[in-house]
Amino acid sequence: MKARAYAADQLFATLDTTTRHLYLGDARRKVSISDTVGFIRELPHGLIDAFKATLQEAVDADLLLHVVDASNPHHPEQMAEVQSVLREIGADTVPQLLVFNKLDALDDTQRPLSLADEIEVDGVQVPRIFLSAHTGEGVAALRAELGRRLPSVSEAMTPEPDAELHGPAGGLAQSPH
Secondary structure, three states, X not given: OOOOOOOOOOOOOOOOOEEEEEEEOOOOEEEEEEEOOOOOOOOOHHHHHXXXXXXXXXXXXXXXXXXXXXXXXXXHHHHHHHHHHHHHHOOOOOOXXXXXXXXXXXXXXXXXXXXXXXXXXXXXXXXEEEOOOOOOOOHHHXXXXXXXXXXXXXXXXXXXOOXXXXXXXXXXXXXXX
């Protein structure tokens, strides 16, 4: 998906939710993916409501893609913060898929043995996919998992030429936490 949305590794680059369509070739269906703002600890009170309003889309989602910066040593704390906000807005029961991005930024000793596995989050086994939005490694595994997990009622269609999940304009742009 070649989203033409602004992406930057800086705080408050945008509070807007960007929604794009993604064609899952093997599953022969099109899905909509909404990229919401990243989660930030100790957010100034004036911005809390703006972030929560943006995240309300999560409550109505069929599946949440929780994108984690795998290269950040504090990612477990950031994941816990995300879970806390999801509970707060009533989205904690929406199925999740963890997407550990920035696989390319990990050294060889940190790389996973498999690009797909499961981990426990709040007492629930959650599927996890490792990928690099930068290099494209693992994107096929993400597409396959999305095809398996999304509702079966979908629209069969032909692929769109720019329905890529990664690329210069980003599809899985990593928001700073």
